[in-house]
Amino acid sequence: MTGQEIKGDNYSVQYNQETVTIQFQGKLALSGVKDYGPIHDLLYAVVADAPAQMTLDLRQLSFLNSSGISMLSKFVLALRKKEGVQLVVVGSNEMPWQGKSLRNLKKFLPNLKLEIE
Amino acid sequence: MLNLFLKAKFAKLRLGPTLVSVFTLQVVAAVGVMGYVSFRGGQRAVNELSSQLRTELSARIERELRTYFEVPHQLNRLNAAAFSRGELDVVDAQYGEAHFYQQMKIAPNVAFVFCGSAQRGEFLGIVRSPEDRILELTFGNRATSFFREYYQLDVNGQRTYHIRRADRPYDARQRPWFAAALANDGPAWTDVYIAFSTGLPNITASLPVYDLSGRQLIGVCGTDVVLPEEFRTFLQELDIGQTGQAFVIDHKGALIANSTDEPLMKGEGDTAESLLASESQDEGVRQATQYLLDQYGSFEQINTAEQLEFYIQGQRQFLQVLPFRDDFGLDWLIVVTVPEADFMAQIYATTRNTAMLALISLAIAITGGVLVTRWIIGPILNLTTASDAMAQGNLAQQVNADSRFRELDTLARAFNSMAGQLKAFFARLEEKVQERTAELADANQKIVTLNTKLKAENLRMGAELDVARQIQQMILPKTEELRQVEGLDIAGFMEPAEEVGGDYYDVLQRDGVITVSIGDVTGHGLESGLLMLMTQTAVRTLQEVQEQNPVTFLDALNRTICHNVQRMNSEKNLTLVVLSHAQGQIRISGQHEEILLARSDGTIERIDTMDLGLPLGLDDDITEFIDDILIHLEPGDGVILYTDGIPEAYNAIEEQYSLERLCRVISEHWSGSAEQVKQAVITDFRDFIGAQKMADDITLVVLKQQ
Structure with missing residues (x-):
């Protein structure tokens, strides 16, 4: 896995290999599971390398629709079976959707580190 | 402006005729100018040459004449001095012949040296026989009853034996030379007259002789110059062109010398007179004389050397007239005429050669022009035809690259290469187009198939969605x-x-x-x-x-x-x-x-x-x-x-x-x-x-x- 970037009209998803951080920016409102495929694949590919810690940086993601939240939730649920990977989700209170939705992730994966700034 | 005019006037020129015309025109112009310049140059050269020739000739004639007419007066002075000192026995003819003899030996052009006494017309002199050029002593006095006796001379100039006696008496005082000297009261020339002793036309330089006191006239000494055959020969041998002439006339127009064989006297014996130039049998002499008279009125008016031209029957004649004078009344004119034709013959020959050469050059130039043009134009025409055919869409064009010019070969090869490339390119292009067309047709077929499927799918999905929507709304x-x-x-x-x-x-x-x-x-x-x-x-x-x-x-x-x-x-x-x-x-x-x-x-x-x-x-x-x-x-x-x-x-x-x-x-x-x-x-x-x-x-x- 090298540094990767997935870009759309209003969003970009960048993977930083050194820090094992996936940074989300913009507004993600893709219309279905299929459209979230590339991001989904990126997340699972990073986990496949079994890093000690993996960070999802959502601070710059101003919107994520329900399909996106569903995709993230499933990813987090999948991590329950994958021990040894510490998932850190960094969010921001300035983004209205994050406050409530990110708490769900913690419920699905109790050892998830949720950092809301 | 000029270009516009040319364009309008000669809308499109053809390459071949243009090139040949240019070649030919250039050669014609060059040859014409060359010929003209050559001809004009020739003419100028002729003028200069004839002028130089005439000047040269008249100068030579003058020099020659001077040798004849300077010596007599010098001899007269010597003889007059000897006469007055009594070294010459003119009256009795007892001595003095040796004195004359030496002079005759020294001056071969002198025909006669003599002195005449003023007492009774006695006479003493040495004459050169016109026939055999032998010197003879001649004298006449009271002792000979004034009939002139002729004696032979030995090598010392002493009289030896009697040769003959003249057939009529002689009185020196009656002779023209005697009168001329007296009339001039000094050195004088006679007119041309027939010599008593030789019967030849003659001119005498004479000098009155006075006694030692200088008051009493004792006689006249004279020296005869017969314009000899040598002078005529001299004139004839002058290279005066082919038909040029030289003659000498005195101020009355009488012929003194002539380069032709015409006799200079008319009539016989004492009645003989000098022939006037205007009456010469020779056309050239007569016309030249007439022309000079027409130009100057009389011969005495001609005081300087003149170069003139006149025409005989339309033929130009160059004429030089040179006055020949001395201090003693000699007043002649040397005339040299040269027909222009003598020179122009050469010039015309040159001009003919030039014209011939020009024509040959012209022929060569035109032939060369046509050949070169054909060599140039052939390949160009081929190229033009091929290009035209190419423009029509027929790309299979090849032209020969074997012209006589490297540049044209290069052009032809470049053309062939381009044509080849174009052909190959088009062939490739067509191939590609066909390929692509096939691919497109294939793709199109797939799309059509897909589209049909999609339509069916859409129809199915549309129906499905319709059902689902109905269910959703229903529920x-x-x-x-x-x-x-x-x-x-x-x-x-x-x-x-x-x-x-x-x-x-x-x-x-x-x-x-x-x-x-x-x-x-x-x-x-x-x-x-x-x-x-x-x-x-x-x-x-x-x-x-x-x-x-x-x-x-x-x-x-x-x-x-x-x-x-x-x-x-x-x-x-x-x-x-x-x-x-x-x-x-x-x-x-x-x-x-x-x-x-x-x-x-x-x-x-x-x-x-x-x-x-x-x-x-x-x-x-x-x-x-x-x-x-x-x-x-x-x-x-x-x-x-x-x-x-x-x-x-x-x-x-x-x-x-x-x-x-x-x-x-x-x-x-x-x-x-x-x-x-x-x-x-x-x-x-x-x-x-x-x-x-x-x-x-x-x-x-x-x-x-x-």
Whole structure:
């Protein structure tokens, strides 16, 4: 896995290999599971390398629709079976959707580190 | 300007004739100018040459004449001195011949040296015989009865024996030379006259001789110059062109000497007279004389050397006249005439040669021009034809690269190369086009096939969606049902973003318990619609079995959906909140959007449901996260449920509708019925998004406690 970037009209998803951080920016409102495929694949590919810690940086993601939240939730649920990977989700209170939705992730994966700034 | 003119006048020139014309014109011009210059140069040269020749000739004639006419006067002075000193016995002829003899030896052109006495005309002299040039002593005096005796002389000039006696008496005093000397009272020339002794035309230089006192005339000494044959020979031998002439005339026009063989005297003996030049048998002499008379009136008017021209029968004649004078009255003219034709013959020959050469050059130039032009034009014409053919689309063009010019060969080779490349290029292009056409046809065929399939699929899906939409609409609670709900004023609204949405709401009533549920299945389409339908069925089932425990209710619902989703191999899940209403109490469980609690005065409370459940269909055991809260409603209070399609909708300038705006609209219109509140929200929402396409389903349910 090298540094990767997935870009759309209003969003970009960048993977930083050194820090094992996936940074989300913009507004993600893709219309279905299929459209979230590339991001989904990126997340699972990073986990496949079994890093000690993996960070999802959502601070710059101003919107994520329900399909996106569903995709993230499933990813987090999948991590329950994958021990040894510490998932850190960094969010921001300035983004209205994050406050409530990110708490769900913690419920699905109790050892998830949720950092809301 | 000139170019325009040329263009207009000779619209299009042909290469061949143009090149040949240019070649020929150049040669003609060059040869013409060369010929003209050569001819003019020749003429000038002739003029100069003839002028130089005439000057040279007349100068030579003058020099020659001087040698004849200077000596006599010198001799006369010697003899006069000897006469007056008595060294010459003129009167008795006893001595003195040796004196004369030496002079005759020294001066070969002198014909006669003599002296005549003034007493009785005695005479003494030595004459050169005209026939054999032997010197003879001659004298006449009283002793000879004035008949002249002739004696031979020895080598010392002493008389030896008597040769002959003249046949008539002689009186020196009667002779022209004697008279001329007296008349001049000094050195004098006679006119040309016939010599007594020789019978030849003769001119005499004479000098009066006085006694030693210088007062008494004692006689006259004279020296005869016969213009000898040598002078005529001299004139004849002068190279005066081919037919040029030289002659000498005196101031009366009498011929003194002539380069022709014509006799200079007419008549015989004493009656002989000098021939006038104007009466010469020779045409050239006569005409030249006549011309000079015409020009100057008389010969005495000609005082300087003149170069003149005149014509005989249209032929130009160059003429030089040179006065020949001395201090003693000699006044002659040397005339040299040269016909121009003598020189021009050469010039004309040269001109003829030039013309011949010019014609040959011209022929060579034209031939060369035509050949070179053909060599140049042939390949160019080939190229032109080939290019033309190429322009017509016939690309298979090759021209010969074997002209006589390297440049044309290069051009031809370049052309061939280009033609080849073009041909190959076109061939490749055609090949490519055919290939591509085939590919395109293939692709097109695939597309057509695909399109047919797609159409069929679309038709099928369209039919499917149509069915699904109908199911979804069918399963929504009817307005009639909502009205029949006791104790609650309820208004519901749902609009899918696509044909089939993932939103769901339901209102069920049984035994005084009203169950209101609202959910949002992720995504849209038939699958979402199906999930929604299942959810509705499951909720209704649970409501029908009067399941009152929220945990059991939601757990059963979650398991049902979770297992069905797994069977369907679907990625879908949903959020769902269930409200159970009885006697003004509402129990809320399940995770969904915030629930808005509107009090009768219009104030809005937001109820977070995040801790009341989890999304359904993700995990089959969510019991530990299920919770519920109980809310009491006074009449006029109400609850508003909605899906995220409303607050998260964007307008054209990327603004979200937002929960705050929703709350504000509800608050402003809360005094109205549930239907009015719902309508106000929908109207405001539509105003907000304007023409923007709706990205998500929107669902709104308004409940108001009666």
